[in-house]
Amino acid sequence: MRPESAAAVRADLHVHTRYSDRPSEWLLRRIGAPECYTEPLALYHAARRRGMRLVTTTDHNDLRGSLEIAHLPGTFCSVEATTYFPDGCKVHVLIHGLSERQFGEVQRLRASIFEMVAYLRAERLAHGLAHPLYSVNGKLTVAHIEQLIVLFDCWETLNSGSTALENTVVQAIVAHLDGELVSRLADAHGIEPAATDSWRKGTIGGSDDHSGLFIARASTAVELPHDPAAEPTAAEVSRYLDAIRDRRTSASGQTETALSFAHALYATIFQYYRGRFLGNGAGDARAMLMHLGAQLLDTSPRTLRLSTKVRGWADRLRRAPKPAEASFRTLLTVSLPALAAEWSGDGHIHRPELADDLNRRTFQLVSKLANQLIFQFTRKAVKKVGDGSLFGSLQAVSAMAPVALSVSPYLISFRHHHLGKPLYRDASIRLTGIDHTAASRPKRAWFTDTFADLNGVAITVQTMARTARLLGDELTVVTSTDAPFDSTGLRVENFPPVGALKLPENDSFSLAFPPLLDLVAYCERERFTHLIVSTPGPVGLCALAVAKLLNLPVSGVYHTDLPAYIGRYTDDDGMVSLGWRGLRAFYDEMDAIYVPSRDYLRQLIGRGFDPTKLRLFPHGVDADRFSPAWRTADFWTDYGAPTNRPIAAYLGRVAVEKDLDTLADGFRQLIRLVPDVVPVVVGDGPGMGELRRRLVGVPVVFTGFLTGERFSRAMASTDVMLFPSTTDTFGNVVLEAQSAGVPVVAADAGGPRDILIDGVTGLLVPPGDARALAEAAARLLLDEPMRQRFGRAAHERASRQTWARVYADFVAPAATQPRPVRAEPEPVAAG
Numbered sequence: 001m002r003p004e005s006a007a008a009v010r011a012d013l014h015v016h017t018r019y020s021d022r023p024s025e026w027l028l029r030r031i032g033a034p035e036c037y038t039e040p041l042a043l044y045h046a047a048r049r050r051g052m053r054l055v056t057t058t059d060h061n062d063l064r065g066s067l068e069i070a071h072l073p074g075t076f077c078s079v080e081a082t083t084y085f086p087d088g089c090k091v092h093v094l095i096h097g098l099s100e101r102q103f104g105e106v107q108r109l110r111a112s113i114f115e116m117v118a119y120l121r122a123e124r125l126a127h128g129l130a131h132p133l134y135s136v137n138g139k140l141t142v143a144h145i146e147q148l149i150v151l152f153d154c155w156e157t158l159n160s161g162s163t164a165l166e167n168t169v170v171q172a173i174v175a176h177l178d179g180e181l182v183s184r185l186a187d188a189h190g191i192e193p194a195a196t197d198s199w200r201k202g203t204i205g206g207s208d209d210h211s212g213l214f215i216a217r218a219s220t221a222v223e224l225p226h227d228p229a230a231e232p233t234a235a236e237v238s239r240y241l242d243a244i245r246d247r248r249t250s251a252s253g254q255t256e257t258a259l260s261f262a263h264a265l266y267a268t269i270f271q272y273y274r275g276r277f278l279g280n281g282a283g284d285a286r287a288m289l290m291h292l293g294a295q296l297l298d299t300s301p302r303t304l305r306l307s308t309k310v311r312g313w314a315d316r317l318r319r320a321p322k323p324a325e326a327s328f329r330t331l332l333t334v335s336l337p338a339l340a341a342e343w344s345g346d347g348h349i350h351r352p353e354l355a356d357d358l359n360r361r362t363f364q365l366v367s368k369l370a371n372q373l374i375f376q377f378t379r380k381a382v383k384k385v386g387d388g389s390l391f392g393s394l395q396a397v398s399a400m401a402p403v404a405l406s407v408s409p410y411l412i413s414f415r416h417h418h419l420g421k422p423l424y425r426d427a428s429i430r431l432t433g434i435d436h437t438a439a440s441r442p443k444r445a446w447f448t449d450t451f452a453d454l455n456g457v458a459i460t461v462q463t464m465a466r467t468a469r470l471l472g473d474e475l476t477v478v479t480s481t482d483a484p485f486d487s488t489g490l491r492v493e494n495f496p497p498v499g500a501l502k503l504p505e506n507d508s509f510s511l512a513f514p515p516l517l518d519l520v521a522y523c524e525r526e527r528f529t530h531l532i533v534s535t536p537g538p539v540g541l542c543a544l545a546v547a548k549l550l551n552l553p554v555s556g557v558y559h560t561d562l563p564a565y566i567g568r569y570t571d572d573d574g575m576v577s578l579g580w581r582g583l584r585a586f587y588d589e590m591d592a593i594y595v596p597s598r599d600y601l602r603q604l605i606g607r608g609f610d611p612t613k614l615r616l617f618p619h620g621v622d623a624d625r626f627s628p629a630w631r632t633a634d635f636w637t638d639y640g641a642p643t644n645r646p647i648a649a650y651l652g653r654v655a656v657e658k659d660l661d662t663l664a665d666g667f668r669q670l671i672r673l674v675p676d677v678v679p680v681v682v683g684d685g686p687g688m689g690e691l692r693r694r695l696v697g698v699p700v701v702f703t704g705f706l707t708g709e710r711f712s713r714a715m716a717s718t719d720v721m722l723f724p725s726t727t728d729t730f731g732n733v734v735l736e737a738q739s740a741g742v743p744v745v746a747a748d749a750g751g752p753r754d755i756l757i758d759g760v761t762g763l764l765v766p767p768g769d770a771r772a773l774a775e776a777a778a779r780l781l782l783d784e785p786m787r788q789r790f791g792r793a794a795h796e797r798a799s800r801q802t803w804a805r806v807y808a809d810f811v812a813p814a815a816t817q818p819r820p821v822r823a824e825p826e827p828v829a830a831g
Helices: 027-031 041-051 064-068 099-107 112-122 142-151 164-176 178-189 234-245 258-279 283-298 306-318 323-343 351-387 390-398 401-418 421-432 455-468 516-528 538-550 561-570 571-590 596-608 635-639 661-672 688-694 708-716 732-739 770-782 784-798 801-813
Strands: 005-011 078-084 090-098 126-129 154-159 204-208 218-226 250-253 443-449 473-477 491-495 498-505 506-513 528-533 552-558 591-594 615-616 649-650 678-682 702-704 722-724 744-747 762-765
Touching: 005 027, 005 090, 005 234, 041 064, 078 099, 078 112, 099 112, 099 635, 112 142, 126 661, 142 178, 142 421, 154 164, 154 250, 164 421, 204 552, 218 443, 234 528, 250 784, 258 351, 258 401, 258 516, 351 401, 351 506, 351 516, 401 516, 401 538, 443 455, 443 516, 443 538, 455 473, 455 732, 473 516, 473 538, 473 635, 506 538, 506 762, 516 538, 528 538, 538 552, 538 571, 561 571, 591 596, 596 615, 635 678, 635 702, 649 661, 661 678, 661 688, 661 722, 678 708, 722 732, 744 770, 770 784
Parallel strands: 126 154, 154 204, 204 250, 443 473, 443 528, 473 491, 528 552, 552 591, 591 615, 649 678, 649 722, 678 702, 722 744, 744 762
Antiparallel strands: 005 218, 078 090, 090 126, 204 218, 218 250, 498 506
16 A cells, blocks of 8 residues: 655536536527536546546536546535525535535525525535626625625635636635624624634635536645545545635636637537537538527527427528528538537547637637628628618628627627626725726727828827827727838737728728727737727727727717718718717717817717717827928929918818818909919818819919928918818817917817917808908918917917827826816917
8 A cells, every 4th residue: 555645636626517507698598508518427537637636516506417427536526506695696606525415405495595504504514605706697796795705714716717807806805804804794794604713715716617628727726645646535535525614725727718718608519519410429510510500590489399490400501591691601611610620529628738729719710700701791781871772781780690699609708707897896995995906007999990091080099199108108009901001109909901891972981890809809818998989980889899898998089070071972961860870879888988179069969969978188289390490481382382472271181071162162262362372282182183173273282192391391381271171070280280380260160169269379260151261361361460470379379289288188087087078168368
């Protein structure tokens, strides 16, 4: 007989078999699969191979899994019992080493957590609280957790199925407990602690595996004398259970991720259907997946016999499939069998080192195929809208349902892993005095559909990101584009688009379609604390989905007056109204909405936006780049303009929504009022052809796009800038012109109302009034002292509006809290 020596004896104290057959996830219920399909004997051998000397099973309210392996060395019977507080809050309790008689009594008493715990104490059954912060049915509160501290002297502090954050908070609470706190909680809730030192908790660990993929990834160790070369004895099992009761245990192992949780759902579904259709043989995985796909698409009553359903599915598969079925069939039968072939040999049970690699490849494969399918359906829906077929677009959108169902394990998993964050935070603060969920410093991600373009949105996002980098803040721009861009001095994460969507009524403009699942996985991996959304396009919509799935605060920036743009391009009031409803639905999901001007604050409030969410977000200016110092006397001669002539310029994007008709008519009338003026257009865009046609016969200088130093010199070398746009929520170029000492004549609408002080730094004219625009510009051009006075006042005021100041206000903690906002401007002293 070999001598015994004290060493760690390990067991996975939380693991499931096929007897956990009542799934909590709706997807498993939808297809009729159990929560777990692992055979008890397979679990036993997998656990032993992975270093577990002792083995048990903890099925939900069922002892059969344990009984099936009870004859094997080193086993003991366990159960995960569901019990209830009086208000219906569910709690899971791991009970170890119980007999069939004791199990029957637990079943009788588990309707009351207090009665069941009293019985467990009286019988001296080893037991522990499972995943203490997981709200099984959404009713768990901090008050319940306080009672659980008194009720249970053993806590599962490492559950592989829980998030790292949840386990961290559980461990922090257990470490913080002391006699005074437990005594206070016992008195507050009228509960008798199990022991005088109930603050000293036993700690246990388990994989909480439901798929066979992650058996023994976490375990509970007890230092016991034993002979490692010999089979474990009944006495050894008894001493191990005594150690649990005496709180002489330690937990260790790995925490799984959202990817592994989703992978476990896929594996459970696969194993269930393999057994249902192929009899657990090594049959055709392709055929099995075809059956699965047919059922996912099936809408027949659930009361039909299985044989009847299978015949119906076979008939459907023989018929020419509908588009949705054809796409989903491709997803299931072309690519997924590659993974099914690996699963079919039970490699995931026998070779645990494959699990992480399978997690990654499963995710990449599903993400790639789902992205392509969703994009194709979306493109079809957008095309139908462009063709005027609303019904057709709804059909295309509804056809995406099977694809959404196929990726739902990932959506479920991400949501599942982050749903409890508010509870973790509250429990951590209440029970430890510290928020263990808080990051050491804020880490923000700014989502935008436009980044490589030359427009106000892109420039604002780039400038805010560059300012954050200079100030040492962590701000990453997240976008999706194929266009080249300069990311010097910026943190940018670009996701190659799945495809591009052409917009109805405007073929010159397209939106990149980003890979949703990749975005979610990236944001979870980077542990962002806050999301910012600039645009209600595909990237912005993905950002909202990320925020919902990861339970993150999200702020929106109202950069663009999209309904006005829709009106310009469609001349359809119905489409404009639809645009407003869609925009409000988008921004209603935000925790805060940043609006660049008070004029648009008033508009949004009038359109039903929540005023408590609105924040004023004036933009800044680079006073070094836009300064009177850049003025050059002969700058315009490079573009063919005569020397020593007054310059009236429009600088910006040339597009229909910029009121090009008013600009063109204003230039024509200005020449009649000031014959020697040189009209200039600096910029380009989809409206350039139309603007040129309107200005035929007018001696206008067109420079095209200018950047860098050339743009700075062009701005400062202008005498008066014309800005007729009525759709700009701010108008960056107006602030830049003022910083350069150039007075601006602008439409009295939108952002310029906040930027200009009428009669002090520029002139405001009625929107759409070309004659007023020309007369105001002529007034400034013909009165040089007034023009210079306006220029000096404009420069002095604008140059104080730095991006550093704007950024500091934007990220201030108070900015994320609801507060009323003033829609009226504050009084500004003239001069």
